[in-house]
Amino acid sequence: MISETADKTVPAAVLAKYEVVIGLEVHCQLLTATKIFAADSNQFGSEPNTNVGVITLGHPGTLPKLNRRAIELAVRMGLACRSAITQYTVFARKNYFYPDLPKGYQLSQDKTPICVGGEVPVKFKDVNGQVVERSVQLHHIHLEEDAGKSIHDSDWNTLLDYNRAGTPLIEMVTDPVIQSAEEAAAYLTEVRRLVRYLDICDGNMEEGSLRCDVNISVRLWGAKEFGTKVEIKNMNSIRNVQRAIESEVRRQVELVEKGGTIVQETRMFDANTGLTHGMRMKETMNDYRYFPDPDLSPVVISDDWLAGIRAQMPALPKERYETLLNQYGLPEYDAALLADVRELADYFEAVCQRTKNYKAVSNWIMGPVKAQLTEKTLRDGQFPVSVDKLAELINLVDSGKVSFSSASQRIFPVLIEQPETSPEQVAQEQNLIQNSNTDALQTLVEEVLAAWPDKVKEYKKGKKGLLGLFVGEVMKKSKGSADPKLTNELLQKALSSPS
Ligand code: ADP
Ligand code: MG
Numbered sequence: 001m002i003s004e005t006a007d008k009t010v011p012a013a014v015l016a017k018y019e020v021v022i023g024l025e026v027h028c029q030l031l032t033a034t035k036i037f038a039a040d041s042n043q044f045g046s047e048p049n050t051n052v053g054v055i056t057l058g059h060p061g062t063l064p065k066l067n068r069r070a071i072e073l074a075v076r077m078g079l080a081c082r083s084a085i086t087q088y089t090v091f092a093r094k095n096y097f098y099p100d101l102p103k104g105y106q107l108s109q110d111k112t113p114i115c116v117g118g119e120v121p122v123k124f125k126d127v128n129g130q131v132v133e134r135s136v137q138l139h140h141i142h143l144e145e146d147a148g149k150s151i152h153d154s155d156w157n158t159l160l161d162y163n164r165a166g167t168p169l170i171e172m173v174t175d176p177v178i179q180s181a182e183e184a185a186a187y188l189t190e191v192r193r194l195v196r197y198l199d200i201c202d203g204n205m206e207e208g209s210l211r212c213d214v215n216i217s218v219r220l221w222g223a224k225e226f227g228t229k230v231e232i233k234n235m236n237s238i239r240n241v242q243r244a245i246e247s248e249v250r251r252q253v254e255l256v257e258k259g260g261t262i263v264q265e266t267r268m269f270d271a272n273t274g275l276t277h278g279m280r281m282k283e284t285m286n287d288y289r290y291f292p293d294p295d296l297s298p299v300v301i302s303d304d305w306l307a308g309i310r311a312q313m314p315a316l317p318k319e320r321y322e323t324l325l326n327q328y329g330l331p332e333y334d335a336a337l338l339a340d341v342r343e344l345a346d347y348f349e350a351v352c353q354r355t356k357n358y359k360a361v362s363n364w365i366m367g368p369v370k371a372q373l374t375e376k377t378l379r380d381g382q383f384p385v386s387v388d389k390l391a392e393l394i395n396l397v398d399s400g401k402v403s404f405s406s407a408s409q410r411i412f413p414v415l416i417e418q419p420e421t422s423p424e425q426v427a428q429e430q431n432l433i434q435n436s437n438t439d440a441l442q443t444l445v446e447e448v449l450a451a452w453p454d455k456v457k458e459y460k461k462g463k464k465g466l467l468g469l470f471v472g473e474v475m476k477k478s479k480g481s482a483d484p485k486l487t488n489e490l491l492q493k494a495l496s497s498p499s
Contacts, residue, residue, distance in 0.1 A: 010250045010257075018218040018253050021226055022178035022245065023139075026191055027169050028201040029146065029209040030073045036145050036168035037064030037107065037296075044207055048161040056166040058103030063295050066091075070168035071299060073200040074114045074143045075309045077170055080194055080316055081138055083118030087301040091143075094288040099160055100148035110290040113142035114170075120194070121318065124186035136187050137175040144169050170200075176215070176226065181245035188212060188238045193317055196379065197342045205236050212241055217262070218252045227252070228262040232276050235269050244269040248276050320345050328358040337366060343381045344370075354391030357398050364390060368412050384416045393423040400483060406432040434483040438490070441474070441482055445490045448473040459495055467491060 035042050038055035055062045078085050089112040093105040119135035126132050146169050148162040172191065178184050192210060195201035203210045212235060217227035232248055235241045247269075252262055267276040292298075315323070317339050324335035324345065338345050344365065351361045372384035385393075393411060396402045401424075402411065411426045427433050448470055449456055459466045467488070474487045 010254050014257060015249070015253055017220060018249075018256075019221050019223070020179055020245075020249050021176050021217045021219065021229075022180075022184055023176040023215040023229075024172075024174045024178065024184060024187060025213040025215070026172045026188070027146075027211040028077075028172070028191075028195050028203070030070055030168040030170065030200055031202065032067055032069045032073065032168055034067055035166035036067050036070045036143070038166055040166065042167050043163075044209065046163055048159075048163060051163045052165070056102070056162060064107070064293075066296060066299065067168065070143060071114070071301065072309050073168070073198075074141065074170045075301065075306065076198045076200055076313060077172070077195065078115030078118060078141055079310060079313055080198055081115070081118035081120055081141070081172075083115035083138060083141060085301065085306060086112050086114050086116060087303075087306065088112065088298060089114050089301075090298045091293045091296050092290045093293050094144075094290055096286065096288055098147070099158070100150045100162075100165070102148065102162060102165060106145060106147060107293055107296070108144035108290075109142040113140035115141035120174075120187060120190050122183060122186040122190055124182045126180060126182055132183070136183070137177050139173045139175050141170050141172045144171060176217075176229075181242040181249070184214065184245055185238050185242045188241060190317075192238075193340065197314060197317055197320075199314075202379070205238065208236070214241060214245060214248075216245060216248050216252070218249060218256065227256075228264050230262060230264065230276075231266045232269055233266060236271075240269060240271050243271075243274050244276055247274055251276065314342070317342075324348070328352060328362075330358065330362055334359075334362040334366065338362065341378060343378055346381075347383055347387065350387040351391050351394070354388065355394045355398070357394055360394050360398065361390075364394060364408075368408055372416065385412065386419065389415050389419075389423060396423055396427060400434060402427050402432050402434055403484060406430075406434075406480075431479050431481055434481055438486065441478070441486060442490055444474050444477045444482065445470075445487070445494055448477065449491075449494055456495065467495075470495075 029044075030036075030042075032042050034040060035051075035056060038053055040051045040053045040056050043051060055064055075085055089109055091107045092110040094108045094110065095105040097104060115138075117140070118138040120138065121133070121135050123131065123133045146164050146167040148160055148165040151159040151161065153159055174187070178187060192203040192205075195210070196203045201209055205211070214232045214235070215229045216232065217229040219225070219227040230248065230252070232244050235244050248267070255262060265278050267278050269276050320342070321335050321339035324330045324338055325332065328335075328348075330338070338348050347369075348361060348365055351365075352358050355361060369384060369390070373382075377383075393407050393415070396411075397404050397407045406427070407423070410430055410432055411423050414421065414426045414430075415423060452470070452473070455466050455469060459470075470491050471484065471487055474491065475482055475484070
């Protein structure tokens with residue numbers, strides 16, 4: 001089949017004739033304690049079919065009860081994206097049959113999505129390496145319940161786990177405005193960062209708590225009508241979304257160039273081949289027969305309730321970045337890196353409450369601290385060293401009591417191993433308190449120079465490399481406590497005086 005052979009052979013000049021049009025549908029599982037219409041636990045990774053009560057299973061005669069927390073988390077996302085919040089919203093039944101849908105319908109917001117419009121800021125490098133900053137327009141965000149999970153464990157055997165059924169989801173639908181794989185990746189990265197900042201979803205694509213369907217079409221530049229769109233599913237990382245788009249664009253362009261027609265279909269991405277392939281199942285126009293659920297009353301979000309949600313909004317990544325830049329005077333690079341993860345920015349600001357050397361705090365976090373963190377410990381806020389201890393350590397260096405190298409190489413590792421000890425204690429035990437008393441150090445300098453008269457002569461004749469030897473000797477005599485910088489200065493002064 002021609003349509004299946006898309007490869008990297010489509011020349012760039014041919015690709016350049018086409019405009020790429022992409023719209024994304026992103027599902028985020030909300031971090032509520034319980035399900036959206038039932039009291040079953042909403043927990044990933046439980047034993048199969050343990051979080052399944054009668055409401056989740058749709059037993060006759062049971063009645064759903066809305067979890068207000070799900071509404072609040074969805075509204076948070078809408079406020080973050082500057083969407084209009086729908087204060088009167090109705091859940092409808094989307095009727096279809098599928099084994100993972102025990103009730104035979106999914107509760108979703110059809111005509112009254114909870115958030116309308118809005119935008120997500122993106123910043124990315126385009127194919128030419130040019131930095132582009134713009135906003136991706138949202139069509140809407142709606143709330144719905146997730147379905148269960150089918151596990152196809154052989155060609156003929158399918159297992160069903162209903163734990164996921166009834167998990168609250170928001171679906172964020174963009175307008176068809178995304179123009180490249182790079183922009184789509186930037187959008188997803190920002191959405192993931194936002195949901196994590198807002199603490200509404202863990203943003204984990206591998207576990208499926210954040211899922212993305214890509215709608216994609218191509219048309220000749222200047223064409224008035226959109227091309228026919230194809231929907232791609234089954235990507236479990238941002239990288240794979242990008243790969244899927246690149247491959248699908250080539251496939252569509254190649255097909256159109258050959259005079260073929262794009263058919264509207266759902267395609268699956270295969271991470272092994274990097275290609276998309278059509279699903280055997282032919283997509284017919286679905287008629288879901290939406291109608292308002294008679295068991296649930298409409299949701300009214302009062303002005304007070306809305307104001308309460310608004311009052312609890314945390315600072316967003318962009319504001320955070322600007323605070324780090326302007327209030328703490330950090331360079332752009334540092335500010336971007338720290339603002340990328342809310343926990344990192346929180347930790348930074350907390351340490352800065354206890355020390356005034358903000359740039360040093362940033363250096364410590366970006367260097368030794370970050371080296372100890374994994375993605376998981378970072379997001380769980382499990383820092384290797386407490387805020388107090390890091391601040392104390394930085395203050396010890398700042399006041400000249402210990403050198404930076406002692407602090408980072410000798411004290412910091414001990415603090416990781418023994419969280420109860422204090423930096424000063426470690427410094428004392430290991431004899432790392434610097435002797436910055438100039439008089440005492442001056443005596444050591446003189447002793448050393450007196451002990452090496454020949455070397456001093458050689459130095460004065462021009463063998464300046466011997467300075468290292470003298471520094472080393474002073475360090476030895478001070479048992480490592482001398483401040484290397486001061487030692488250097490005193491030695492150079494002593495050696496330059498005529499004697
Ligand atoms: P459907 O009715 O098939 O669900 P929608 O109009 O609701 O289609 O759009 C679903 C998603 O597809 C949205 O993200 C939208 O931006 C995107 N989309 C719509 N038309 C196109 C197109 N021609 N090319 C690419 N994406 C599109
Ligand atoms: Mg649609």
